[in-house]
Every structure is written in structure tokens, then in C-alpha cells.
Amino acid sequence: MVRSITNLSRSGLADWMIQRISAVLLATYTLFILGVFVANPDLGYAEWQQLFSQFWVKIYTLVTLLALVGHIWVGMWTVATDYLKNAWVRFIVLFVIAVTAFVYLVAGVSAVWGV
Amino acid sequence: MKVSIYRYNPETDKKPYMQDYEVEIPEGKDLMVLDVLNLVKEQDTTVSYRRSCREGVCGSDGLNINGKNGLGCITHLSDVKGGREKLVIRPLPGLPVIRDLVVDMGVFYKQYEKIKPYLINDQPAPAIERLQSPEDRDKLDGLYECILCACCSTSCPSFWWNPDKFVGPAGLLQAYRFLADSRDTATADRLADLDDPFSVFRCRGIMNCVSVCPKGLNPTRAIGHIRSMLLANAT
Numbered sequence: 001m002v003r004s005i006t007n008l009s010r011s012g013l014a015d016w017m018i019q020r021i022s023a024v025l026l027a028t029y030t031l032f033i034l035g036v037f038v039a040n041p042d043l044g045y046a047e048w049q050q051l052f053s054q055f056w057v058k059i060y061t062l063v064t065l066l067a068l069v070g071h072i073w074v075g076m077w078t079v080a081t082d083y084l085k086n087a088w089v090r091f092i093v094l095f096v097i098a099v100t101a102f103v104y105l106v107a108g109v110s111a112v113w114g115v
Numbered sequence: 116m117k118v119s120i121y122r123y124n125p126e127t128d129k130k131p132y133m134q135d136y137e138v139e140i141p142e143g144k145d146l147m148v149l150d151v152l153n154l155v156k157e158q159d160t161t162v163s164y165r166r167s168c169r170e171g172v173c174g175s176d177g178l179n180i181n182g183k184n185g186l187g188c189i190t191h192l193s194d195v196k197g198g199r200e201k202l203v204i205r206p207l208p209g210l211p212v213i214r215d216l217v218v219d220m221g222v223f224y225k226q227y228e229k230i231k232p233y234l235i236n237d238q239p240a241p242a243i244e245r246l247q248s249p250e251d252r253d254k255l256d257g258l259y260e261c262i263l264c265a266c267c268s269t270s271c272p273s274f275w276w277n278p279d280k281f282v283g284p285a286g287l288l289q290a291y292r293f294l295a296d297s298r299d300t301a302t303a304d305r306l307a308d309l310d311d312p313f314s315v316f317r318c319r320g321i322m323n324c325v326s327v328c329p330k331g332l333n334p335t336r337a338i339g340h341i342r343s344m345l346l347a348n349a350t
Contacts, residue, residue: 012316
């Protein structure tokens with residue numbers, strides 16, 4: 001058993017599941033947004049606002065944003081622990097990734113719930 | 116034929132280098148790579164490599180042959196030359212080189228040791244033997260045949276980057292060999308030892324292990340079975 005304190009869930013199995021479930025969620029959301037573009041060739045601000053003012057779209061978007069943050073962390077943590085062998089460099093890079101993911105989350109939530 | 120061999124003697128060389136040899140291949144014969152190495156050795160006795168059974172059983176002569184890992188003794192020249200003029204032989208990648216083509220397998224064996232590669236059974240020993248149904252015995256096919264040559268683990272990028280944490284395809288194939296054994300009673304403990312982000316889950320399904328295994332085994336499939344067992348045992 002290898003100990004790790006910086007991976008998302010402390011468990012390899014849980015991280016693996018989070019990565020796969022979040023990937024499916026991100027894929028369905030991508031298809032959903034592509035579908036919106038295809039169904040509305042003349043998509044303007046009014047249609048966009050009407051779409052995102054619906055409660056289920058807000059919830060769907062929020063869940064996808066959380067999935068995105070989880071997916072980013074599991075993936076980037078794996079890449080960082082593969083290639084960055086200096087502990088300080090790895091911690092700094094992971095910190096920057098964590099802050100960036102958090103900014104994405106807050107910006108996304110405020111954009112969606114601000115509509 | 117031109118043969119280029121990785122040379123490094125830490126006592127005399129500052130850094131490794133490739134040395135070329137001209138080897139006369141007997142007409143009409145498809146030699147094994149190990150035979151070619153033996154011909155080189157006749158020219159230059161300082162070239163070092165491991166070999167023993169010369170028939171793909173002992174796993175001593177794992178080498179990187181024209182960029183692909185394999186056993187020198189069962190790899191035909193015709194299989195690796197592929198129209199190339201030169202035969203390039205390097206040591207297995209990712210392990211420290213002791214000298215020329217001889218690598219230090221310590222970290223590889225350490226990972227093998229970690230998975231407890233022996234039968235654990237807490238029941239009293241029977242008078243003769245622990246019986247197993249033919250169906251249960253069949254589950255070990257494709258697992259027990261591993262000869263620990265390290266061709267798979269040393270072709271795996273995940274093992275290159277984390278050889279101290281990721282068990283590697285060879286170790287995981289053996290881990291599943293004991294998880295799948297109906298006579299082993301330590302399944303829960305074995306699985307608990309593997310449920311961290313590195314031991315099993317650092318496998319990214321690259322499948323180099325499958326493409327290089329000289330015995331035609333499939334460590335990626337075994338790793339998938341371990342993941343499924345971990346999932347089935349989780350709440």
C-alpha cells in the first residue's frame with residue numbers, strides 16, 4: 001500500500017471511479033451543448049439566457065462543473081506525480097492547478113446562477 | 116551484418132556509448148538474437164549480458180532489440196530486422212545498468228515481493244494436498260506462465276516514472292494469479308494492499324506489456340480483473 005496525501009479521495013479505486021463517472025458526465029454535457037447549437041442555428045443572447053434560466057439546466061451545469069473540477073484534479077495529479085519528481089515543484093504546480101480549478105468553479109457558478 | 120550494442124562499464128566509462136560490430140551470419144540460417152550476441156562475444160569478450168537456458172524458460176536475457184523488449188534467445192533475427200541494416204541491442208529500459216546489457220532488477224523484484232507471490236491459506240493443511248476443481252484450475256491459465264523476465268514492466272511508461280510505487284504489469288499479473296486462486300484465503304488483505312492511487316491504478320492501459328510479453332500473456336486484462344474485484348468488494 002502506497003500512502004498519498006494529495007490525491008482526491010485517498011483511495012485509488014474512488015479516484016478511478018470519479019474520473020470515469022465525471023468523464024461520462026462531461027461527454028453528455030458536451031453532446032447537450034452541441035445539440036443546443038445544432039437545434040438553434042440562430043442562437044442569440046435571448047435564447048441562451050432562456051436556456052440557462054431553467055432550473056434543471058442550472059443543476060446540470062453545476063454538476064458538470066463539479067465533475068470538471070474532479071476530473072481536472074485526478075488527471076493533473078496523475079500527470080504531476082508521473083513527471084514532476086521534485087516535491088516542491090510538484091506541490092507548487094498542484095497548488096496552481098487547484099487554484100485555477102477553483103476559479104473555474106466559482107466563475108462558472110456565478111455565471112450560471114447569475115442568469 | 117552490423118550489430119550496435121550499448122556499452123557501459125561504470126568503472127572505466129564516464130557515460131554509456133553504442134559500439135558497432137560486424138558479424139558474419141551463416142548463409143541460410145535465421146539465428147536468434149542471443150546467437151548473434153554470442154558471435155559478438157567471440158570477437159569481444161568484454162561484452163556483458165545475461166543468458167542461461169537459451170530457450171525462453173529462465174527469463175534471463177530480456178533485452179531491448181531494435182526498440183522493442185524481448186528475450187534474445189527466442190527472438191528470430193528475421194522478426195526484428197524488418198529491412199533494417201543494423202541490429203541495435205540495448206539493455207531493458209528504466210532499470211539501472213550494472214554493465215553493458217546487464218541491469219539491476221532490484222526494484223522489479225521488490226514490487227514482485229510486495230504482492231506476496233505465494234499461496235496464503237489460514238485453514239489447517241490437509242493430509243495430502245489442497246484440492247481444486249478443474250474449472251478453478253483453468254482460471255490460472257494465462258497467469259502462472261510468467262517467467263519474470265521484466266520485458267513487460269520495463270516497457271511500461273507508468274513503471275518508468277514510478278518504479279518504487281507502481282507494482283507494474285509483471286507483479287500485477289502475479290497478484291491476480293493469487294487473487295484468482297480458489298485455494299488462497301487472503302483475498303481481502305491482498306485487495307486492501309492494492310487499493311491506493313499507485314499500486315494498480317497507475318496503469319493507464321497503454322498495453323505495451325501485452326505487445327512485448329514473450330510468453331503471449333495479457334497483464335492488462337489481469338489488471339482489469341483486479342479493478343473489477345476491488346469494485347465488487349467496495350461499498
